[in-house]
Amino acid sequence: MPLQPSSFAILGAGLMGRLLAVELARQGHRVDIYDAGSPAAENSAATVAAAMLAPLAESAITEPGVVRMGHHALTRWPELLGALSEPVFFQQAGTLIVWHRQDAAEAQRLTRQLEANQHKVPELPALQKLDGAALAQAEPTLAQRFAQGLYLPGEGQLDNRQLLAALVVEMQRLSVHMHWHTPQSPEAFTPGAPGQPDWVLDCRGLGAKGQWPALRGVRGEVVRIYAPDVTLQRPTRLVHPRYPIYIAPKEDHLFVIGATEIESDDLSPASVRSTLELLSAAYAVHPSFAEGRILELATQCRPTLPDNLPAIRQPRPGVLEINGLYRHGFMIAPAMLDVTLEVLNAGQSQLSQRFDLALDLEPAPLPPPSAAAAFA
Structure with missing residues:
Protein backbone atom coordinates (compact mmCIF):
# COMPACT_ATOMS: atom_id res chain seq x y z
CA MET A 1 0.00 0.00 0.00
CA PRO A 2 1.46 3.42 -0.92
CA LEU A 3 2.41 5.63 1.99
CA GLN A 4 -0.42 8.05 2.75
CA PRO A 5 0.40 11.78 2.78
CA SER A 6 2.81 12.25 5.63
CA SER A 7 5.30 14.76 6.97
CA PHE A 8 9.01 14.09 7.20
CA ALA A 9 11.91 15.73 8.99
CA ILE A 10 15.17 14.73 7.29
CA LEU A 11 18.33 15.37 9.29
CA GLY A 12 21.42 15.86 7.14
CA ALA A 13 21.43 17.23 3.60
CA GLY A 14 24.23 15.16 2.16
CA LEU A 15 23.64 12.72 -0.67
CA MET A 16 21.13 10.44 1.11
CA GLY A 17 19.22 13.29 2.70
CA ARG A 18 18.79 15.13 -0.59
CA LEU A 19 17.77 12.00 -2.51
CA LEU A 20 15.16 11.11 0.10
CA ALA A 21 13.84 14.68 0.26
CA VAL A 22 13.32 14.80 -3.50
CA GLU A 23 11.68 11.38 -3.79
CA LEU A 24 9.35 11.91 -0.82
CA ALA A 25 8.36 15.39 -1.96
CA ARG A 26 7.72 14.03 -5.44
CA GLN A 27 5.30 11.52 -3.84
CA GLY A 28 3.34 14.39 -2.33
CA HIS A 29 4.65 14.39 1.25
CA ARG A 30 5.61 17.45 3.25
CA VAL A 31 9.39 17.43 3.73
CA ASP A 32 11.58 19.57 5.98
CA ILE A 33 15.32 19.04 5.70
CA TYR A 34 17.85 20.29 8.27
CA ASP A 35 21.59 20.62 7.87
CA ALA A 36 24.44 22.16 9.83
CA GLY A 37 25.94 23.54 6.61
CA SER A 38 24.82 25.31 3.46
CA PRO A 39 23.47 24.16 0.09
CA ALA A 40 27.12 23.67 -0.98
CA ALA A 41 27.23 20.58 1.30
CA GLU A 42 30.62 21.60 2.63
CA ASN A 43 30.26 19.23 5.60
CA SER A 44 29.33 16.21 3.50
CA ALA A 45 31.63 13.44 2.34
CA ALA A 46 29.63 13.52 -0.91
CA THR A 47 31.25 16.83 -1.87
CA VAL A 48 34.74 15.32 -1.96
CA ALA A 49 33.89 11.94 -3.51
CA ALA A 50 34.90 10.84 -7.01
CA ALA A 51 31.37 9.37 -7.47
CA MET A 52 32.48 6.25 -9.32
CA LEU A 53 29.93 3.48 -9.85
CA ALA A 54 32.26 0.50 -9.97
CA PRO A 55 30.77 -2.61 -8.33
CA LEU A 56 33.24 -5.15 -9.71
CA ALA A 57 36.27 -2.95 -9.06
CA GLU A 58 35.08 -2.32 -5.49
CA SER A 59 34.40 -6.03 -4.94
CA ALA A 60 38.08 -6.30 -4.06
CA ILE A 61 37.39 -4.61 -0.74
CA THR A 62 33.70 -5.25 0.03
CA GLU A 63 30.99 -7.92 0.28
CA PRO A 64 28.74 -9.35 -2.47
CA GLY A 65 25.69 -7.55 -1.08
CA VAL A 66 27.34 -4.17 -1.60
CA VAL A 67 28.40 -5.27 -5.07
CA ARG A 68 24.78 -6.10 -5.90
CA MET A 69 23.78 -2.68 -4.59
CA GLY A 70 26.31 -1.17 -6.98
CA HIS A 71 24.91 -3.15 -9.88
CA HIS A 72 21.43 -1.92 -8.96
CA ALA A 73 22.72 1.66 -9.10
CA LEU A 74 23.87 1.34 -12.70
CA THR A 75 20.23 1.05 -13.72
CA ARG A 76 18.75 3.40 -11.13
CA TRP A 77 21.07 6.38 -11.55
CA PRO A 78 19.96 7.11 -15.14
CA GLU A 79 16.34 7.02 -13.93
CA LEU A 80 17.03 9.30 -10.96
CA LEU A 81 19.08 11.75 -13.03
CA GLY A 82 16.56 11.76 -15.85
CA ALA A 83 13.87 13.00 -13.46
CA LEU A 84 15.90 16.08 -12.46
CA SER A 85 15.36 19.45 -14.12
CA GLU A 86 19.12 20.22 -14.16
CA PRO A 87 21.62 18.14 -16.21
CA VAL A 88 24.19 16.01 -14.38
CA PHE A 89 27.22 14.46 -16.07
CA PHE A 90 26.86 10.66 -16.16
CA GLN A 91 29.13 8.23 -17.96
CA GLN A 92 28.99 4.46 -18.28
CA ALA A 93 32.13 3.63 -20.25
CA GLY A 94 33.55 1.00 -17.92
CA GLY A 154 29.38 -1.31 -17.73
CA GLU A 155 30.85 0.54 -14.78
CA GLY A 156 30.25 4.26 -14.58
CA GLN A 157 30.58 7.57 -12.79
CA LEU A 158 28.77 10.87 -12.35
CA ASP A 159 29.63 14.41 -11.31
CA ASN A 160 29.00 14.57 -7.58
CA ARG A 161 28.90 18.35 -7.27
CA GLN A 162 26.59 18.81 -10.24
CA LEU A 163 24.27 16.25 -8.65
CA LEU A 164 24.26 17.88 -5.21
CA ALA A 165 23.45 21.26 -6.80
CA ALA A 166 20.75 19.76 -9.03
CA LEU A 167 19.10 18.15 -6.01
CA VAL A 168 18.88 21.55 -4.30
CA VAL A 169 17.17 22.96 -7.40
CA GLU A 170 14.77 20.02 -7.36
CA MET A 171 14.01 20.47 -3.66
CA GLN A 172 13.16 24.11 -4.36
CA ARG A 173 10.94 23.12 -7.26
CA LEU A 174 9.13 20.55 -5.11
CA SER A 175 8.64 22.99 -2.19
CA VAL A 176 10.86 21.14 0.26
CA HIS A 177 11.36 23.29 3.35
CA MET A 178 15.14 23.68 3.62
CA HIS A 179 16.69 24.71 6.93
CA TRP A 180 20.37 25.50 6.32
CA HIS A 181 22.80 26.14 9.19
CA THR A 182 20.26 24.44 11.44
CA PRO A 183 21.63 21.23 12.94
CA GLN A 184 19.06 18.98 14.56
CA SER A 185 19.06 15.61 16.31
CA PRO A 186 16.25 13.03 16.54
CA GLU A 187 15.70 13.94 20.19
CA ALA A 188 14.35 17.33 19.07
CA PHE A 189 11.27 15.63 17.59
CA THR A 190 8.36 13.54 18.83
CA PRO A 191 7.10 11.81 15.69
CA GLY A 192 3.35 11.56 15.44
CA ALA A 193 2.59 14.11 18.16
CA PRO A 194 0.53 17.20 17.31
CA GLY A 195 2.58 19.72 15.37
CA GLN A 196 5.39 17.18 14.88
CA PRO A 197 6.52 15.24 11.80
CA ASP A 198 5.23 11.74 11.25
CA TRP A 199 8.74 10.50 10.49
CA VAL A 200 12.29 11.55 11.28
CA LEU A 201 14.96 10.25 8.87
CA ASP A 202 18.48 10.62 10.26
CA CYS A 203 21.01 10.80 7.40
CA ARG A 204 23.72 12.82 9.18
CA GLY A 205 26.64 10.45 8.62
CA LEU A 206 29.28 11.08 11.27
CA GLY A 207 27.03 13.77 12.71
CA ALA A 208 24.92 10.93 14.12
CA LYS A 209 27.75 9.48 16.21
CA GLY A 210 25.99 10.58 19.40
CA GLN A 211 23.09 8.27 18.55
CA TRP A 212 25.21 5.58 16.83
CA PRO A 213 28.50 5.37 18.81
CA ALA A 214 29.88 2.55 16.63
CA LEU A 215 30.32 5.00 13.73
CA PRO A 303 30.86 7.47 7.96
CA THR A 304 31.73 3.83 8.57
CA LEU A 305 30.34 1.09 10.82
CA PRO A 306 32.52 -1.66 12.34
CA ASP A 307 31.85 -4.14 9.51
CA ASN A 308 32.30 -1.44 6.79
CA LEU A 309 28.73 -2.14 5.64
CA PRO A 310 25.69 0.17 5.49
CA ALA A 311 22.71 -0.26 7.79
CA ILE A 312 19.21 1.05 8.46
CA ARG A 313 17.71 0.90 11.91
CA GLN A 314 14.67 2.16 13.81
CA PRO A 315 15.56 3.07 17.39
CA ARG A 316 12.00 4.17 18.20
CA PRO A 317 8.67 4.52 16.40
CA GLY A 318 8.77 7.09 13.64
CA VAL A 319 12.57 7.40 13.51
CA LEU A 320 14.76 5.77 10.87
CA GLU A 321 18.56 6.04 10.83
CA ILE A 322 20.36 5.48 7.49
CA ASN A 323 24.13 5.37 7.81
CA GLY A 324 27.46 3.63 7.25
CA LEU A 325 27.83 4.17 3.49
CA TYR A 326 31.65 4.18 3.90
CA ARG A 327 33.52 4.78 0.60
CA HIS A 328 30.63 3.50 -1.51
CA GLY A 329 28.19 6.39 -1.08
CA PHE A 330 27.31 7.14 -4.71
CA MET A 331 27.58 3.48 -5.70
CA ILE A 332 25.03 2.28 -3.15
CA ALA A 333 22.87 5.37 -2.53
CA PRO A 334 20.11 4.34 -5.01
CA ALA A 335 19.80 0.95 -3.31
CA MET A 336 19.68 2.58 0.14
CA LEU A 337 17.05 4.99 -1.17
CA ASP A 338 14.87 2.22 -2.58
CA VAL A 339 15.14 0.09 0.58
CA THR A 340 14.22 3.08 2.75
CA LEU A 341 11.19 3.83 0.59
CA GLU A 342 10.09 0.18 0.85
CA VAL A 343 10.41 0.31 4.65
CA LEU A 344 8.36 3.50 4.82
CA ASN A 345 5.67 2.06 2.55
CA ALA A 346 5.48 -1.51 3.83
CA GLY A 347 7.33 -1.67 7.15
CA GLN A 348 9.82 -4.08 5.59
CA SER A 349 11.95 -4.49 2.46
CA GLN A 350 12.42 -7.37 0.07
CA LEU A 351 15.27 -5.52 -1.63
CA SER A 352 17.24 -5.52 1.61
CA GLN A 353 17.44 -9.31 1.48
CA ARG A 354 18.87 -9.18 -2.02
CA PHE A 355 21.50 -6.72 -0.83
CA ASP A 356 22.24 -8.49 2.51
CA LEU A 357 21.49 -5.12 4.06
CA ALA A 358 21.20 -4.99 7.83
CA LEU A 359 17.77 -3.77 8.95
CA ASP A 360 16.83 -3.28 12.59
CA LEU A 361 13.18 -2.25 12.44
CA GLU A 362 12.12 -2.86 16.03
CA PRO A 363 9.89 -1.42 17.26
CA ALA A 364 7.37 -1.75 14.45
CA PRO A 365 6.73 1.33 12.30
CA LEU A 366 3.92 3.68 13.18
CA PRO A 367 0.72 3.29 11.12
CA PRO A 368 0.59 5.88 8.32
CA PRO A 369 -1.35 9.00 9.36
CA SER A 370 -4.33 10.24 7.39
CA ALA A 371 -2.93 13.71 6.77
CA ALA A 372 0.36 15.49 6.92
CA ALA A 373 1.16 17.50 10.00
CA ALA A 374 2.71 20.94 9.89
CA PHE A 375 5.76 21.63 12.02
CA ALA A 376 8.36 24.30 12.43
Whole structure:
Protein backbone atom coordinates (compact mmCIF):
# COMPACT_ATOMS: atom_id res chain seq x y z
CA MET A 1 0.00 0.00 0.00
CA PRO A 2 1.46 3.42 -0.92
CA LEU A 3 2.41 5.63 1.99
CA GLN A 4 -0.42 8.05 2.75
CA PRO A 5 0.40 11.78 2.78
CA SER A 6 2.81 12.25 5.63
CA SER A 7 5.30 14.76 6.97
CA PHE A 8 9.01 14.09 7.20
CA ALA A 9 11.91 15.73 8.99
CA ILE A 10 15.17 14.73 7.29
CA LEU A 11 18.33 15.37 9.29
CA GLY A 12 21.42 15.86 7.14
CA ALA A 13 21.43 17.23 3.60
CA GLY A 14 24.23 15.16 2.16
CA LEU A 15 23.64 12.72 -0.67
CA MET A 16 21.13 10.44 1.11
CA GLY A 17 19.22 13.29 2.70
CA ARG A 18 18.79 15.13 -0.59
CA LEU A 19 17.77 12.00 -2.51
CA LEU A 20 15.16 11.11 0.10
CA ALA A 21 13.84 14.68 0.26
CA VAL A 22 13.32 14.80 -3.50
CA GLU A 23 11.68 11.38 -3.79
CA LEU A 24 9.35 11.91 -0.82
CA ALA A 25 8.36 15.39 -1.96
CA ARG A 26 7.72 14.03 -5.44
CA GLN A 27 5.30 11.52 -3.84
CA GLY A 28 3.34 14.39 -2.33
CA HIS A 29 4.65 14.39 1.25
CA ARG A 30 5.61 17.45 3.25
CA VAL A 31 9.39 17.43 3.73
CA ASP A 32 11.58 19.57 5.98
CA ILE A 33 15.32 19.04 5.70
CA TYR A 34 17.85 20.29 8.27
CA ASP A 35 21.59 20.62 7.87
CA ALA A 36 24.44 22.16 9.83
CA GLY A 37 25.94 23.54 6.61
CA SER A 38 24.82 25.31 3.46
CA PRO A 39 23.47 24.16 0.09
CA ALA A 40 27.12 23.67 -0.98
CA ALA A 41 27.23 20.58 1.30
CA GLU A 42 30.62 21.60 2.63
CA ASN A 43 30.26 19.23 5.60
CA SER A 44 29.33 16.21 3.50
CA ALA A 45 31.63 13.44 2.34
CA ALA A 46 29.63 13.52 -0.91
CA THR A 47 31.25 16.83 -1.87
CA VAL A 48 34.74 15.32 -1.96
CA ALA A 49 33.89 11.94 -3.51
CA ALA A 50 34.90 10.84 -7.01
CA ALA A 51 31.37 9.37 -7.47
CA MET A 52 32.48 6.25 -9.32
CA LEU A 53 29.93 3.48 -9.85
CA ALA A 54 32.26 0.50 -9.97
CA PRO A 55 30.77 -2.61 -8.33
CA LEU A 56 33.24 -5.15 -9.71
CA ALA A 57 36.27 -2.95 -9.06
CA GLU A 58 35.08 -2.32 -5.49
CA SER A 59 34.40 -6.03 -4.94
CA ALA A 60 38.08 -6.30 -4.06
CA ILE A 61 37.39 -4.61 -0.74
CA THR A 62 33.70 -5.25 0.03
CA GLU A 63 30.99 -7.92 0.28
CA PRO A 64 28.74 -9.35 -2.47
CA GLY A 65 25.69 -7.55 -1.08
CA VAL A 66 27.34 -4.17 -1.60
CA VAL A 67 28.40 -5.27 -5.07
CA ARG A 68 24.78 -6.10 -5.90
CA MET A 69 23.78 -2.68 -4.59
CA GLY A 70 26.31 -1.17 -6.98
CA HIS A 71 24.91 -3.15 -9.88
CA HIS A 72 21.43 -1.92 -8.96
CA ALA A 73 22.72 1.66 -9.10
CA LEU A 74 23.87 1.34 -12.70
CA THR A 75 20.23 1.05 -13.72
CA ARG A 76 18.75 3.40 -11.13
CA TRP A 77 21.07 6.38 -11.55
CA PRO A 78 19.96 7.11 -15.14
CA GLU A 79 16.34 7.02 -13.93
CA LEU A 80 17.03 9.30 -10.96
CA LEU A 81 19.08 11.75 -13.03
CA GLY A 82 16.56 11.76 -15.85
CA ALA A 83 13.87 13.00 -13.46
CA LEU A 84 15.90 16.08 -12.46
CA SER A 85 15.36 19.45 -14.12
CA GLU A 86 19.12 20.22 -14.16
CA PRO A 87 21.62 18.14 -16.21
CA VAL A 88 24.19 16.01 -14.38
CA PHE A 89 27.22 14.46 -16.07
CA PHE A 90 26.86 10.66 -16.16
CA GLN A 91 29.13 8.23 -17.96
CA GLN A 92 28.99 4.46 -18.28
CA ALA A 93 32.13 3.63 -20.25
CA GLY A 94 33.55 1.00 -17.92
CA THR A 95 36.63 1.01 -15.68
CA LEU A 96 40.20 0.49 -16.84
CA ILE A 97 42.84 -1.06 -14.55
CA VAL A 98 46.54 -0.83 -15.46
CA TRP A 99 49.87 -1.61 -13.80
CA HIS A 100 53.58 -1.34 -14.30
CA ARG A 101 55.64 -4.45 -14.97
CA GLN A 102 57.11 -4.51 -11.47
CA ASP A 103 53.58 -4.79 -10.07
CA ALA A 104 52.51 -7.71 -12.30
CA ALA A 105 52.25 -10.14 -9.37
CA GLU A 106 49.91 -7.79 -7.51
CA ALA A 107 47.86 -7.39 -10.71
CA GLN A 108 47.58 -11.16 -11.12
CA ARG A 109 46.36 -11.49 -7.55
CA LEU A 110 43.76 -8.75 -8.15
CA THR A 111 42.64 -10.37 -11.41
CA ARG A 112 42.02 -13.71 -9.69
CA GLN A 113 40.11 -11.97 -6.93
CA LEU A 114 37.89 -10.03 -9.34
CA GLU A 115 37.18 -13.15 -11.39
CA ALA A 116 36.15 -15.03 -8.24
CA ASN A 117 33.93 -12.14 -7.15
CA GLN A 118 32.30 -11.94 -10.55
CA HIS A 119 31.21 -15.56 -10.17
CA LYS A 120 29.62 -14.67 -6.81
CA VAL A 121 27.59 -11.89 -8.49
CA PRO A 122 27.00 -13.36 -11.97
CA GLU A 123 24.78 -10.49 -13.13
CA LEU A 124 27.94 -8.39 -13.45
CA PRO A 125 29.62 -8.36 -16.87
CA ALA A 126 32.84 -10.38 -16.87
CA LEU A 127 36.11 -8.49 -16.86
CA GLN A 128 38.15 -8.42 -20.06
CA LYS A 129 41.92 -8.90 -20.18
CA LEU A 130 43.59 -6.45 -22.53
CA ASP A 131 46.87 -6.97 -24.33
CA GLY A 132 48.84 -4.05 -25.70
CA ALA A 133 46.77 -3.74 -28.87
CA ALA A 134 43.44 -3.91 -27.05
CA LEU A 135 44.66 -1.41 -24.47
CA ALA A 136 45.71 0.97 -27.25
CA GLN A 137 42.23 0.76 -28.73
CA ALA A 138 40.49 1.31 -25.38
CA GLU A 139 42.71 4.14 -24.12
CA PRO A 140 45.25 5.21 -26.76
CA THR A 141 47.15 7.63 -24.52
CA LEU A 142 48.14 4.80 -22.14
CA ALA A 143 49.33 2.30 -24.73
CA GLN A 144 52.96 3.41 -24.69
CA ARG A 145 53.22 3.24 -20.90
CA PHE A 146 51.39 0.00 -20.11
CA ALA A 147 51.63 -3.35 -21.85
CA GLN A 148 48.36 -4.80 -20.56
CA GLY A 149 45.33 -4.06 -18.45
CA LEU A 150 41.84 -5.05 -17.38
CA TYR A 151 38.58 -3.61 -18.64
CA LEU A 152 35.44 -3.83 -16.46
CA PRO A 153 32.46 -3.23 -18.79
CA GLY A 154 29.38 -1.31 -17.73
CA GLU A 155 30.85 0.54 -14.78
CA GLY A 156 30.25 4.26 -14.58
CA GLN A 157 30.58 7.57 -12.79
CA LEU A 158 28.77 10.87 -12.35
CA ASP A 159 29.63 14.41 -11.31
CA ASN A 160 29.00 14.57 -7.58
CA ARG A 161 28.90 18.35 -7.27
CA GLN A 162 26.59 18.81 -10.24
CA LEU A 163 24.27 16.25 -8.65
CA LEU A 164 24.26 17.88 -5.21
CA ALA A 165 23.45 21.26 -6.80
CA ALA A 166 20.75 19.76 -9.03
CA LEU A 167 19.10 18.15 -6.01
CA VAL A 168 18.88 21.55 -4.30
CA VAL A 169 17.17 22.96 -7.40
CA GLU A 170 14.77 20.02 -7.36
CA MET A 171 14.01 20.47 -3.66
CA GLN A 172 13.16 24.11 -4.36
CA ARG A 173 10.94 23.12 -7.26
CA LEU A 174 9.13 20.55 -5.11
CA SER A 175 8.64 22.99 -2.19
CA VAL A 176 10.86 21.14 0.26
CA HIS A 177 11.36 23.29 3.35
CA MET A 178 15.14 23.68 3.62
CA HIS A 179 16.69 24.71 6.93
CA TRP A 180 20.37 25.50 6.32
CA HIS A 181 22.80 26.14 9.19
CA THR A 182 20.26 24.44 11.44
CA PRO A 183 21.63 21.23 12.94
CA GLN A 184 19.06 18.98 14.56
CA SER A 185 19.06 15.61 16.31
CA PRO A 186 16.25 13.03 16.54
CA GLU A 187 15.70 13.94 20.19
CA ALA A 188 14.35 17.33 19.07
CA PHE A 189 11.27 15.63 17.59
CA THR A 190 8.36 13.54 18.83
CA PRO A 191 7.10 11.81 15.69
CA GLY A 192 3.35 11.56 15.44
CA ALA A 193 2.59 14.11 18.16
CA PRO A 194 0.53 17.20 17.31
CA GLY A 195 2.58 19.72 15.37
CA GLN A 196 5.39 17.18 14.88
CA PRO A 197 6.52 15.24 11.80
CA ASP A 198 5.23 11.74 11.25
CA TRP A 199 8.74 10.50 10.49
CA VAL A 200 12.29 11.55 11.28
CA LEU A 201 14.96 10.25 8.87
CA ASP A 202 18.48 10.62 10.26
CA CYS A 203 21.01 10.80 7.40
CA ARG A 204 23.72 12.82 9.18
CA GLY A 205 26.64 10.45 8.62
CA LEU A 206 29.28 11.08 11.27
CA GLY A 207 27.03 13.77 12.71
CA ALA A 208 24.92 10.93 14.12
CA LYS A 209 27.75 9.48 16.21
CA GLY A 210 25.99 10.58 19.40
CA GLN A 211 23.09 8.27 18.55
CA TRP A 212 25.21 5.58 16.83
CA PRO A 213 28.50 5.37 18.81
CA ALA A 214 29.88 2.55 16.63
CA LEU A 215 30.32 5.00 13.73
CA ARG A 216 33.88 5.93 12.91
CA GLY A 217 35.51 8.14 10.32
CA VAL A 218 37.63 6.81 7.47
CA ARG A 219 39.63 9.66 6.01
CA GLY A 220 40.08 10.15 2.28
CA GLU A 221 42.17 12.67 0.37
CA VAL A 222 41.32 13.79 -3.15
CA VAL A 223 42.96 16.20 -5.58
CA ARG A 224 41.06 17.96 -8.38
CA ILE A 225 43.22 18.81 -11.38
CA TYR A 226 42.53 20.68 -14.59
CA ALA A 227 44.69 18.94 -17.21
CA PRO A 228 43.77 19.89 -20.80
CA ASP A 229 46.51 17.66 -22.26
CA VAL A 230 45.20 14.50 -20.58
CA THR A 231 42.62 12.61 -22.61
CA LEU A 232 41.57 9.67 -20.45
CA GLN A 233 38.09 8.60 -21.50
CA ARG A 234 36.99 6.59 -18.46
CA PRO A 235 37.85 6.02 -14.78
CA THR A 236 41.30 4.44 -14.58
CA ARG A 237 42.88 2.64 -11.64
CA LEU A 238 46.57 1.96 -11.10
CA VAL A 239 47.57 -1.23 -9.32
CA HIS A 240 50.25 -0.52 -6.75
CA PRO A 241 51.10 -2.44 -3.55
CA ARG A 242 51.29 0.70 -1.40
CA TYR A 243 49.15 3.43 -2.95
CA PRO A 244 46.73 2.23 -5.64
CA ILE A 245 45.03 5.27 -7.14
CA TYR A 246 41.95 6.06 -9.17
CA ILE A 247 41.59 8.81 -11.77
CA ALA A 248 38.03 9.83 -12.64
CA PRO A 249 37.76 12.14 -15.70
CA LYS A 250 34.87 14.58 -15.48
CA GLU A 251 33.76 17.15 -18.04
CA ASP A 252 36.04 19.86 -19.46
CA HIS A 253 39.35 18.14 -18.62
CA LEU A 254 38.67 18.04 -14.89
CA PHE A 255 40.13 15.00 -13.14
CA VAL A 256 39.38 13.75 -9.63
CA ILE A 257 42.28 11.70 -8.29
CA GLY A 258 42.34 9.81 -5.01
CA ALA A 259 43.99 6.92 -3.24
CA THR A 260 44.49 7.37 0.45
CA GLU A 261 42.29 5.68 3.05
CA ILE A 262 43.23 6.35 6.64
CA GLU A 263 41.51 5.08 9.80
CA SER A 264 40.97 8.52 11.27
CA ASP A 265 38.32 11.19 11.73
CA ASP A 266 40.97 13.87 11.29
CA LEU A 267 39.77 16.62 8.94
CA SER A 268 43.01 18.59 8.84
CA PRO A 269 44.63 19.32 5.45
CA ALA A 270 46.31 16.55 3.46
CA SER A 271 49.83 15.55 4.48
CA VAL A 272 52.84 16.26 2.30
CA ARG A 273 53.61 12.53 2.08
CA SER A 274 50.18 11.49 0.82
CA THR A 275 50.03 14.43 -1.60
CA LEU A 276 53.41 13.55 -3.10
CA GLU A 277 52.42 9.90 -3.49
CA LEU A 278 49.07 10.82 -5.04
CA LEU A 279 50.56 13.20 -7.58
CA SER A 280 53.51 10.91 -8.34
CA ALA A 281 51.16 8.03 -9.07
CA ALA A 282 48.99 10.21 -11.32
CA TYR A 283 52.11 11.35 -13.19
CA ALA A 284 53.11 7.69 -13.62
CA VAL A 285 49.77 7.00 -15.32
CA HIS A 286 49.96 10.03 -17.61
CA PRO A 287 52.96 12.41 -17.64
CA SER A 288 50.81 15.27 -18.96
CA PHE A 289 49.39 15.65 -15.46
CA ALA A 290 52.66 17.45 -14.71
CA GLU A 291 51.40 20.44 -16.71
CA GLY A 292 47.96 20.38 -15.12
CA ARG A 293 46.71 22.85 -12.52
CA ILE A 294 45.75 21.81 -9.01
CA LEU A 295 42.32 23.28 -8.37
CA GLU A 296 41.70 21.73 -4.98
CA LEU A 297 43.23 19.34 -2.47
CA ALA A 298 40.45 18.18 -0.16
CA THR A 299 40.01 15.83 2.78
CA GLN A 300 36.87 14.32 4.24
CA CYS A 301 35.85 11.41 6.44
CA ARG A 302 33.35 8.77 5.37
CA PRO A 303 30.86 7.47 7.96
CA THR A 304 31.73 3.83 8.57
CA LEU A 305 30.34 1.09 10.82
CA PRO A 306 32.52 -1.66 12.34
CA ASP A 307 31.85 -4.14 9.51
CA ASN A 308 32.30 -1.44 6.79
CA LEU A 309 28.73 -2.14 5.64
CA PRO A 310 25.69 0.17 5.49
CA ALA A 311 22.71 -0.26 7.79
CA ILE A 312 19.21 1.05 8.46
CA ARG A 313 17.71 0.90 11.91
CA GLN A 314 14.67 2.16 13.81
CA PRO A 315 15.56 3.07 17.39
CA ARG A 316 12.00 4.17 18.20
CA PRO A 317 8.67 4.52 16.40
CA GLY A 318 8.77 7.09 13.64
CA VAL A 319 12.57 7.40 13.51
CA LEU A 320 14.76 5.77 10.87
CA GLU A 321 18.56 6.04 10.83
CA ILE A 322 20.36 5.48 7.49
CA ASN A 323 24.13 5.37 7.81
CA GLY A 324 27.46 3.63 7.25
CA LEU A 325 27.83 4.17 3.49
CA TYR A 326 31.65 4.18 3.90
CA ARG A 327 33.52 4.78 0.60
CA HIS A 328 30.63 3.50 -1.51
CA GLY A 329 28.19 6.39 -1.08
CA PHE A 330 27.31 7.14 -4.71
CA MET A 331 27.58 3.48 -5.70
CA ILE A 332 25.03 2.28 -3.15
CA ALA A 333 22.87 5.37 -2.53
CA PRO A 334 20.11 4.34 -5.01
CA ALA A 335 19.80 0.95 -3.31
CA MET A 336 19.68 2.58 0.14
CA LEU A 337 17.05 4.99 -1.17
CA ASP A 338 14.87 2.22 -2.58
CA VAL A 339 15.14 0.09 0.58
CA THR A 340 14.22 3.08 2.75
CA LEU A 341 11.19 3.83 0.59
CA GLU A 342 10.09 0.18 0.85
CA VAL A 343 10.41 0.31 4.65
CA LEU A 344 8.36 3.50 4.82
CA ASN A 345 5.67 2.06 2.55
CA ALA A 346 5.48 -1.51 3.83
CA GLY A 347 7.33 -1.67 7.15
CA GLN A 348 9.82 -4.08 5.59
CA SER A 349 11.95 -4.49 2.46
CA GLN A 350 12.42 -7.37 0.07
CA LEU A 351 15.27 -5.52 -1.63
CA SER A 352 17.24 -5.52 1.61
CA GLN A 353 17.44 -9.31 1.48
CA ARG A 354 18.87 -9.18 -2.02
CA PHE A 355 21.50 -6.72 -0.83
CA ASP A 356 22.24 -8.49 2.51
CA LEU A 357 21.49 -5.12 4.06
CA ALA A 358 21.20 -4.99 7.83
CA LEU A 359 17.77 -3.77 8.95
CA ASP A 360 16.83 -3.28 12.59
CA LEU A 361 13.18 -2.25 12.44
CA GLU A 362 12.12 -2.86 16.03
CA PRO A 363 9.89 -1.42 17.26
CA ALA A 364 7.37 -1.75 14.45
CA PRO A 365 6.73 1.33 12.30
CA LEU A 366 3.92 3.68 13.18
CA PRO A 367 0.72 3.29 11.12
CA PRO A 368 0.59 5.88 8.32
CA PRO A 369 -1.35 9.00 9.36
CA SER A 370 -4.33 10.24 7.39
CA ALA A 371 -2.93 13.71 6.77
CA ALA A 372 0.36 15.49 6.92
CA ALA A 373 1.16 17.50 10.00
CA ALA A 374 2.71 20.94 9.89
CA PHE A 375 5.76 21.63 12.02
CA ALA A 376 8.36 24.30 12.43
